[in-house]
Amino acid sequence: ASSGPSTEPPDPASIFADLSPAELRAVRAFLMARPELGLSPSRGGPLAKNSLFLAELLPPEKRSALRFLERGGARPRREARVVLFFGAQAEPNVTELAVGPLPRPRSYRALPLAGGRAVPFWARPMTRREYELLHEALAAALAPLEPLLREATGGFGFQNCSGRCLTFSDVAPRGLGPGERRSWLVIQRFVEGFFLHPAGLEVLLEHRDPDPRRWAVRRLWYNGRYFGSVRELAESHARGALPLARLPEPPARRLFSSYEPRGRFPGGGRAEAHGAKVCEPRGRRYRLRGNRLEYGGWSLAFRLRSSAGLQLFDVRFGGQRLAYELSVQEAIAFYGGHSPAAMQTKYMDAGWAMGASSYELASGVDCPETAAFLDAHHLLDADGPVRFPRALCVFELPTGVPLRRHFDSDFQGGFHFYAGLEGRALVLRTTSTVYNYDYIWDFLLYPNGVLETKVHATGYIHATFYTPEGRRYGSRVHSHLLGNVHTHLVHYKVDLDVAGSGNSFETMDIRFENISNPWSAGARVVQPRLHREPRRREREAALPLDRPVPRYLLFSNPRRRNRWGHRRTLRLQLSSHAGPVLPRGCREERGVTWARYHLAVTRRHENEPSSSSIYSQNNPWDPPVTFESFIRDNETIEDQDLVAWVTVGFLHVPHAEDIPNTATPGNAVGFFLRPFNFFNEDPSVASRAPVIVRPLDPPACSRLQIRRWAPASPGPCVPPEPFSYNGTYRPV
Amino acid sequence: ASSGPSTEPPDPASIFADLSPAELRAVRAFLMARPELGLSPSRGGPLAKNSLFLAELLPPEKRSALRFLERGGARPRREARVVLFFGAQAEPNVTELAVGPLPRPRSYRALPLAGGRAVPFWARPMTRREYELLHEALAAALAPLEPLLREATGGFGFQNCSGRCLTFSDVAPRGLGPGERRSWLVIQRFVEGFFLHPAGLEVLLEHRDPDPRRWAVRRLWYNGRYFGSVRELAESHARGALPLARLPEPPARRLFSSYEPRGRFPGGGRAEAHGAKVCEPRGRRYRLRGNRLEYGGWSLAFRLRSSAGLQLFDVRFGGQRLAYELSVQEAIAFYGGHSPAAMQTKYMDAGWAMGASSYELASGVDCPETAAFLDAHHLLDADGPVRFPRALCVFELPTGVPLRRHFDSDFQGGFHFYAGLEGRALVLRTTSTVYNYDYIWDFLLYPNGVLETKVHATGYIHATFYTPEGRRYGSRVHSHLLGNVHTHLVHYKVDLDVAGSGNSFETMDIRFENISNPWSAGARVVQPRLHREPRRREREAALPLDRPVPRYLLFSNPRRRNRWGHRRTLRLQLSSHAGPVLPRGCREERGVTWARYHLAVTRRHENEPSSSSIYSQNNPWDPPVTFESFIRDNETIEDQDLVAWVTVGFLHVPHAEDIPNTATPGNAVGFFLRPFNFFNEDPSVASRAPVIVRPLDPPACSRLQIRRWAPASPGPCVPPEPFSYNGTYRPV
Numbered sequence A, B: 001a002s003s004g005p006s007t008e009p010p011d012p013a014s015i016f017a018d019l020s021p022a023e024l025r026a027v028r029a030f031l032m033a034r035p036e037l038g039l040s041p042s043r044g045g046p047l048a049k050n051s052l053f054l055a056e057l058l059p060p061e062k063r064s065a066l067r068f069l070e071r072g073g074a075r076p077r078r079e080a081r082v083v084l085f086f087g088a089q090a091e092p093n094v095t096e097l098a099v100g101p102l103p104r105p106r107s108y109r110a111l112p113l114a115g116g117r118a119v120p121f122w123a124r125p126m127t128r129r130e131y132e133l134l135h136e137a138l139a140a141a142l143a144p145l146e147p148l149l150r151e152a153t154g155g156f157g158f159q160n161c162s163g164r165c166l167t168f169s170d171v172a173p174r175g176l177g178p179g180e181r182r183s184w185l186v187i188q189r190f191v192e193g194f195f196l197h198p199a200g201l202e203v204l205l206e207h208r209d210p211d212p213r214r215w216a217v218r219r220l221w222y223n224g225r226y227f228g229s230v231r232e233l234a235e236s237h238a239r240g241a242l243p244l245a246r247l248p249e250p251p252a253r254r255l256f257s258s259y260e261p262r263g264r265f266p267g268g269g270r271a272e273a274h275g276a277k278v279c280e281p282r283g284r285r286y287r288l289r290g291n292r293l294e295y296g297g298w299s300l301a302f303r304l305r306s307s308a309g310l311q312l313f314d315v316r317f318g319g320q321r322l323a324y325e326l327s328v329q330e331a332i333a334f335y336g337g338h339s340p341a342a343m344q345t346k347y348m349d350a351g352w353a354m355g356a357s358s359y360e361l362a363s364g365v366d367c368p369e370t371a372a373f374l375d376a377h378h379l380l381d382a383d384g385p386v387r388f389p390r391a392l393c394v395f396e397l398p399t400g401v402p403l404r405r406h407f408d409s410d411f412q413g414g415f416h417f418y419a420g421l422e423g424r425a426l427v428l429r430t431t432s433t434v435y436n437y438d439y440i441w442d443f444l445l446y447p448n449g450v451l452e453t454k455v456h457a458t459g460y461i462h463a464t465f466y467t468p469e470g471r472r473y474g475s476r477v478h479s480h481l482l483g484n485v486h487t488h489l490v491h492y493k494v495d496l497d498v499a500g501s502g503n504s505f506e507t508m509d510i511r512f513e514n515i516s517n518p519w520s521a522g523a524r525v526v527q528p529r530l531h532r533e534p535r536r537r538e539r540e541a542a543l544p545l546d547r548p549v550p551r552y553l554l555f556s557n558p559r560r561r562n563r564w565g566h567r568r569t570l571r572l573q574l575s576s577h578a579g580p581v582l583p584r585g586c587r588e589e590r591g592v593t594w595a596r597y598h599l600a601v602t603r604r605h606e607n608e609p610s611s612s613s614i615y616s617q618n619n620p621w622d623p624p625v626t627f628e629s630f631i632r633d634n635e636t637i638e639d640q641d642l643v644a645w646v647t648v649g650f651l652h653v654p655h656a657e658d659i660p661n662t663a664t665p666g667n668a669v670g671f672f673l674r675p676f677n678f679f680n681e682d683p684s685v686a687s688r689a690p691v692i693v694r695p696l697d698p699p700a701c702s703r704l705q706i707r708r709w710a711p712a713s714p715g716p717c718v719p720p721e722p723f724s725y726n727g728t729y730r731p732v
Ligand SMILES: [Ca+2]
Pocket: A538, A602, A603, A629, A630, A631, A632, A633, A634, A635
């Protein structure tokens, strides 16, 4: 596709754009045609095959990207990162390749994983094919339990079950140590919201061997008791020795796990009507061009990578870069419980294709009706690119609170002036529905140069069968249902570039000083003073989860100052209730060493692009990427290109109100990136949206001057009266 | 005003309504007519007079209020609380009375303050009259400095200064110990945003004596140096020995302290237009009747007391009371600095008539255009009721994020169902402009029974004159301006009544257990388990600011259980970055002992209505109300009527971006009150707003059923297309 002279050159942001369907097809076609790779289609066939699992953009090296963006250098070579499953090799493994150049790939090279070790085949993520085989193997193995299951569940089963089927949820990790691939499966009735309908049976299925004929049930748990085999459980039931947990018939309407309305608010007369909405009387004020988003002073490039989701690049405000990269790295949920599936569950969602689970957003529900929606394309566990319509949305949100305001009273019933600036933010959103849970990923851009990152948790809780011992690990949330305690943690990479790439990091809080009072002899003054701690090495800059965080986390350029002589600085401000998921160094904790720290600051290295990987889930004991190794060398971090790695999260003890779904109020965590002496004043003074009201005849205030720099009336979607104001407060 | 038989009886919430103008007038007239009180008007006259300072509702005792609300008992006697300044007595003092019954008061009785001690006259709040006298005294005393001031400030002065005047800001506390009333005054140029224009002069004025002829300047600070008298400073200047800080001429337009737009966002082409707004296509869904607010399942009574602001009563959801009272108690800001005014500043805003500083809210800026606005009436330091128009607003806010949602993938390109419920909250708002700062006080009601309390800080920072030593205490934010470090703390009273008044309190977090693996011999399981700590006495239930807070703070009714057998419980969840304002027991810290605890839980007593008072500001060393005394008796708090006292706040190190005003993003703190096994499921299932989409022909998903319980289109203020959805993701 040679471009004629009249074609506009592509936006520079496009170097960070996800691969187009045509590019994904080209990558796949190129690889499928390489005889030495011996690739088969992903669909069907045996597990012991070679196949393409994932293709996505391999972002350019930062050096060449900056050379292109800043100094008009050559466009960086565009490449794909692909993940190949080599199941048909003598030594089955997973290999990552870089493929390029796009759009017409000619060659590939190995992408070294950390330590240069190959990823063992048993550590690969699950595929649709493996689930198909798992389902078949499970249904076959449980055939002897069909009488038990039908009796206990009101006729639900695996065999010939149309309308009354059982299904399962699998948990991970899939074993107790390296090399294992045996999963606990929770058997559920397949009704709307089946996550909340465990039947009381959990099954440990061994599926390590690529040949499913060698798979087998190794153990079972039913209603609080363990069994060594299907036969043992079936016989116990046949003997009448098994206490059966009989589930009530699920009602045809208003099932507790569904969204169907039920009950009434007392006096909620108007609850049926539509409520408040977002509208845009003058249209959109942001610009979307390909993968570049512009709003007020903001500009950024974005992509939705299939592996780990949203990734921003080249984030600028007022033309100045604040961050080179801001991206989601991982989301985990570690559980506790009494049943084996519950105690085994330590979800690491990058391994569940978190980024590719970007299903359609509903206009008016998931994003306001005014939002712009964007599709995404993923090639993951599929034989071609798949379009995910409306995977992202962008909208301007009226925050409901002024950005800033002041009323200047004259303390005589009048005022000197009133001034205010409406509060708005641009929201860039996607969701990841990782099986039961729905994460809502937001980046918010405020007109004053503040960026907020937020993740909300909603969707179904991961719940298990209720037994009385389960109450130590959560709440009983329905007759046969336990909501298990768990910790959600999310990891972000923030490659801040504060007025350039040479940055330093310090923390700041207050200390009290006790000095002699300079205006009253003999008296003392006790008062707060700023206490700054420069953090000069990576170890000093890793702030552990179990200790309080200093309240100011400051990244500055030691060689650039604002007009008032302060180092130009960005502040990171956490909104989080994160706590440890496991004791340090203990078992699966080694797969999530990033989760040891609220914040860790490292010197940036091109070969430390991510803190986690899609392989941690199935090999947390010895994963290819270990964040701890980024800081083990304890490099100096003064005046260096730094990366801030941020962990946020919360403890979730499910409760009855999590039924049918966890709700978002109170279940959001994230962080702010705030200018802190980065500018010379609040950059939102450039906004034309403020209102200033001044009395022309103080102190009477009977005639007012209303100053606006925007039209008096915003337009037809609000009452058409122009802005009005009075400001006095008078005796009556 | 006898009510005829056709008149509707007043809403029960009216027992909590603020006094009407007629009631305020009646109270004042009654008191003015009592010869033994000898009251003079508030305006004019000497300070050594008896006068009425404040009149507001004295809320009924809880016992009689509940008897009325729940058991149809008699309407509680309606009374006013009044504050009288007895300046003309032999022993000048401040006295509080209850006056009633309203609307036709016949008698009064003394309201005992804690300890039964009278409030000394010198501890009274400032009045408009005292400020007039202070201004006169200051202008007269500084007359010899007029040449210095005019030279340094470009012609600004106190004498004959029309257009080029100086003004002052006073700080508090007003001395170093009981009995003192001497204030540091910061001299400022009177331009728009004068808080940011200190002239470099601070003056210590003694004004304890009611006779202003005995007032005097005791000390001065100019540009970093102390002086014992006006004459000493004037002479130093006359001698030419004084380094003068010459201030630049303030520009006529785009002054840095004003809201006037300046500069441009690069590429911010559409920044001039109006942006996103809130609209209500089908009108309001809440009901305001007098001081009762109803929304969805919510119902509450509210008032805006002149002393400390918003107070909610009888907060119910689904007809069930969650809290008897929820109210703001106090807001403080304690500073550090190098100039005497900065090091002296410890603002306690209840003493600055925080609740009566409820100036007009601007429609479209302070609240959306759709909001309902309500007036307030205060009688405080005035000779009759004063109407504050639009002091409060109520509006429904589209939160921009769904309340809950789930996409149920079939992992084959289709889905089992999609369901979502739009996110909305009702906001009840007022502001307190306490001189420079504007607090925005919000209560948010969510459809799922969650209540959120939030306070945003905006307005002008309290700033002092820049000297290089000042940098230890903040940032230089303009050429002659230091933004001083300070801690904002806000205190709330939450009289939770969880399914009745007999409640217990416990904290909960996780502990890790290490148990033998029940399904793999020899292996261990390390996992989280709930760790509950019942807090049986007040001391155990006081959680100090300097220690981490357990993540679950649970108030439950030990005798009421939900359907699944859990104690009905409400969870308090903090969003706060509060830290200590001073070391414990140190000087002015004794005036804010509530600020020692994130949370303290007390047994409720009618004579412990508030944690602070309007007298703390001018006598923090020995205030009439000391919160610590509420818990000193260490009462048992099991199955008792409990009150939760909540402190939230943040550390504010001002930075250049606080100019012209502190902005709201990132500067909000508060807490959530969340049902936690209080109900049997999420009560928002009663909402008729959800959308459920189900494929009629799975897995093809070519025909969808869209289920709604509200009209398909919300109406004209959003695009008129009905809701639509597709849900598939297909190869392309
Ligand atoms: Ca390193």
